[in-house]
Amino acid sequence: MIDLKVLREEAEAVRNSQRVRGEDPELVDQLLAADDLRRNAIVEFEKYRAEQNILSKAVGAAKGDEKSALLENAKELAAKVKSTDAIRAEAEVNTQKILLKISNLIDSNAPVGGEADFVVLEEIGTPRDFAAEGFEAKDHVELGKILKAIDTERGAKVSGARFYYLTGMGALLEFALVNYAISSATKAGFIPVIPPVLVKPAAMEGTGFLGQAAENVFHLEEDDFYLVGTSEVPLAAYHMDEILDESSLPLRYAGYSSCFRREAGTYGKDTRGIIRVHQFDKVEMFSFCKLEDAAAEHQRLLQWEKDFLNAMEIPFRVIDVASGDLGSSAIRKFDCEAWIPTQGTYREVTSTSNCTEFQARRLNIRYKDATGTKSVATLNGTLVAIPRMIVAILENHQNADGSVNVPLALRPFLGVDTLLPA
RNA sequence: GGUGGCGUGUCCGAGCGGCCUAAGGAGCACGCCUCGAAAGCGUGUGUGGGAGAAAUCCCACCGUGGGUUCAAAUCCCACCGCCACCGCCA
Numbered sequence: 399m400i401d402l403k404v405l406r407e408e409a410e411a412v413r414n415s416q417r418v419r420g421e422d423p424e425l426v427d428q429l430l431a432a433d434d435l436r437r438n439a440i441v442e443f444e445k446y447r448a449e450q451n452i453l454s455k456a457v458g459a460a461k462g463d464e465k466s467a468l469l470e471n472a473k474e475l476a477a478k479v480k481s482t483d484a485i486r487a488e489a490e491v492n493t494q495k496i497l498l499k500i501s502n503l504i505d506s507n508a509p510v511g512g513e514a515d516f517v518v519l520e521e522i523g524t525p526r527d528f529a530a531e532g533f534e535a536k537d538h539v540e541l542g543k544i545l546k547a548i549d550t551e552r553g554a555k556v557s558g559a560r561f562y563y564l565t566g567m568g569a570l571l572e573f574a575l576v577n578y579a580i581s582s583a584t585k586a587g588f589i590p591v592i593p594p595v596l597v598k599p600a601a602m603e604g605t606g607f608l609g610q611a612a613e614n615v616f617h618l619e620e621d622d623f624y625l626v627g628t629s630e631v632p633l634a635a636y637h638m639d640e641i642l643d644e645s646s647l648p649l650r651y652a653g654y655s656s657c658f659r660r661e662a663g664t665y666g667k668d669t670r671g672i673i674r675v676h677q678f679d680k681v682e683m684f685s686f687c688k689l690e691d692a693a694a695e696h697q698r699l700l701q702w703e704k705d706f707l708n709a710m711e712i713p714f715r716v717i718d719v720a721s722g723d724l725g726s727s728a729i730r731k732f733d734c735e736a737w738i739p740t741q742g743t744y745r746e747v748t749s750t751s752n753c754t755e756f757q758a759r760r761l762n763i764r765y766k767d768a769t770g771t772k773s774v775a776t777l778n779g780t781l782v783a784i785p786r787m788i789v790a791i792l793e794n795h796q797n798a799d800g801s802v803n804v805p806l807a808l809r810p811f812l813g814v815d816t817l818l819p820a
Numbered sequence: 821g822g823u824g825g826c827g828u829g830u831c832c833g834a835g836c837g838g839c840c841u842a843a844g845g846a847g848c849a850c851g852c853c854u855c856g857a858a859a860g861c862g863u864g865u866g867u868g869g870g871a872g873a874a875a876u877c878c879c880a881c882c883g884u885g886g887g888u889u890c891a892a893a894u895c896c897c898a899c900c901g902c903c904a905c906c907g908c909c910a
Contacts, residue, residue: 440870444879451879454891458838472890641830641867764867771867 515720523713537740544800546820574811583652593632601635604761606727629653633684648687692775699779709807750779
């Protein structure tokens with residue numbers, strides 16, 4: 399959530415942020431009004447409460463007739479306290495409700511517009527010219543069959559559309575990617591983590607996934623658990639309700655977990671293959687740092703993502719995601735998009751967001767320095783999302799016979815130089 | 821799943837209806853002492869919110885949420901978590 403003080407002082411900036419996101423700027427004025435009511439209600443309640451505290455002490459000290467007289471007054475006052483407290487509580491809830499609807503104050507450097515209005519920051523590597531090489535590229539589904547690495551048919555039989563099995567070299571490829579990712583992250587100072595993937599509402603709410611993204615979250619009704627769509631959720635919530643030591647920042651975690659997404663509203667989109675699936679594994683970077691270091695940290699996360707794609711020898715580009723396409727927590731987001739030969743286009747494979755204090759404020763994560771306690775900033779970035787990385791590797795490194803060359807960096811982790819038709 | 825015990829400040833730990841504005845200890849910070857340190861002595865030491873120009877004052881917080889009461893860390897109810905034993909499973 400945003401800071402109420404910021405809202406009071408810079409209401410117009412918040413309205414504008416809502417506008418460029420394509421969200422409701424009216425909420426700002428609703429919130430200002432609710433906040434005003436809230437503060438008045440607090441003053442009213444506290445006035446009676448303070449009186450009651452004094453009177454209660456007098457009751458304790460008094461005896462006999464004097465006591466019964468005081469008790470009469472005290473009873474009236476108690477009723478007054480109760481009613482004003484109820485008004486106060488309602489005002490607090492109402493303010494909070496609106497506050498949670500407002501998205502993070504967008505970075506003025508982020509491009510304004512919708513999904514298509516991203517800015518390409520750089521293009522790295524050159525897509526292969528399969529025509530010049532004398533054969534037509536096969537897509538990952540076909541390659542997956544030839545290598546017996548991906549089985550979408552049985553995935554559909556057992557679990558339905560958007561499910562798949564990784565088998566044989568496909569399964570080993572996942573382990574190799576994860577091991578490479580975790581080992582490079584550990585070298586870079588990340589703490590490796592295997593988090594829970596079922597979380598309570600507070601964790602989901604705190605990371606901002608129950609707002610606009612709620613329709614994509616699996617919910618276990620019976621037990622009120624959510625299945626996380628990314629380990630960003632349990633990693634962010636890891637330090638919930640804690641005060642961190644200034645000297646421990648930046649704190650960097652690399653979480654490996656399964657991710658679950660409903661993919662609502664994507665019917666007919668990416669129905670073939672494993673580009674868009676309900677369940678996949680991912681290694682996610684997550685940083686807790688000081689607000690003033692957040693922009694630099696964001697660049698670092700992006701650099702680690704670029705290093706990974708370079709190590710996989712995949713042509714890709716980096717885009718600055720436009721305002722209308724950002725998550726509610728993010729003030730800015732960079733996506734790395736890998737070249738997918740059979741689609742003739744770049745597709746998102748990793749993504750990094752700067753959420754500043756937005757999540758930390760909801761999750762109550764702070765740090766202490768000489769001047770007091772402040773909210774930390776949180777940032778996240780994908781190191782590797784397995785299915786999409788497998789797609790990129792298979793399609794970009796394929797040979798005419800359906801075999802696939804393994805990127806140099808991955809060979810020590812996989813144990814082979816080439817994936818051969820099985 | 822059953823039974824019993826327990827959740828108090830940075831930590832340990834007392835309190836079990838009103839002088840709780842939470843004892844005592846440890847830690848930490850500063851000061852005194854010292855050539856310097858340790859010990860000792862003294863002072864301070866949480867979070868959130870509200871009012872105010874400020875000094876400052878007020879309110880809330882003893883696992884969480886309700887309730888009883890003029891008054892709740894303390895009594896009642898529910899839930900969550902931890903520990904122990906038993907049962908079941910791996």
